[in-house]
Amino acid sequence: MTQESTGTPSTTEPADKSSAWVEALFQGMAVLRVFEGETNGLTLTEIAQKLGWSRTKPYRYVYTLEQMGYLTRQEGTKRYRPTSLTMTLGYSYLSGLSLLELAQPVLDRLKNALGASVHMGILEQGEVVYIASARVSVVPAVNIHVGSRVPPYVTSLGRALLSEMDDEQVDALIGKLSLPASTPRSITEPAAFRQMLKKSREQGYVFTDEEFHPGVRSIAAPVHDRRGDVVAAINATSIVQKFSDDYLNEQVIPLVVAAAKEISMSMGHMPQREA
Incomplete structure (x- = not known):
């Protein structure tokens, strides 16, 4: 997945570094970033391989982060994993979003009503960022969690966020070239993609x-603020066998749309009345 050059953390050094650049800080943050999506932890060798470093280089950074409480060594192994303290690095940003406090109870109720995993995402620097979730215990093997970043064209959340943009805005984000396919069923032609958004x-x-993802279906709906702008989207996701056509039409679609409207109204949005 490519990352934007501004606003998105990166483990790649910029081409033009100023005199204010702190190399040690960059490399320490690169070590933390390399754990993203790694549920089983990493060894020093694996960290070095992922960063393209020598085998011994990560030791001092990992040791320092461990002493600071950001990493911990799994008992009886040589594997390290982040601690809950790493969450504080983004807490000041997330806690400032009143949207999260308003949405989480709605997401929890939607999960319970459907028996499916529910997520919320926002569009940031050209990517969908997952900012909240309510997940069931038995879910498809989809490695999505709070903090995950994905291109907007591949997910229902991203498409819901794009659906109320005009063609120029969409083109600015995804371009006019064929879209990479995630599965054989993916839409890859820009014209067909815009028609789907319409x-x-x-x-x-x-x-x-x-x-x-193969075998996975999802329904998403946009969330609006008091000005009517789309500020987020929510979705419900499950396997095809559970999200049958009848269940989608009778339960999933109405409940997801209603949940999105509930969050929108809690943010001051007043839906337009039909004439």
Whole structure:
């Protein structure tokens, strides 16, 4: 996954570093970033391999982060993993989003009503950032968690966020080239993608059918603020066998759309009345 040159943390050094650049800080943060999505922890050798460093280079950075409480060594192994203290690095940003406090109870209720995993995401620097979730214990093997970043065109959340943009805004984000396919069912032609967004805007929700992960379906709907701007999107995701056509139409779509409207109204959005 490519990362934007501004606003998005990176483990790649910029080409033009000023005299204010602190190399040790950059490398320490690179070590923390390398754990993203690694549920089983990493050894010093694996850290070095992922960063393209020599085998011995990570030791001092890992030792320092361990002493500071950001990393811990798994008992009886040579594997390290981040501690809950790492969450404080982003807490000041996330805690400032009143949207999270308003949305989480709604997400929890939606998860319980559908028996499916529910997520919320925002668009930041051209990527969808997952900022909240309510997950069921039995879920498909989809490695998505709070803090994950994905291109907007591949997920129902991203498509819901894009659905109310005009063509120029969409083109600025995804370009006019063919879109990489995540599965054989993915939409890869820009014209077909824009048509899908138009349909989604008209119906008020997005449906992805095994387009992000094989065997997985998802319904998403946008969240609006008091000015009517789309500020986030929520989705419900499960396996095809659970999200049958009938269940989607009778339960999932109405409940996801209603949940998105509930969060929107809690933020001061007043839906337009039909004439």
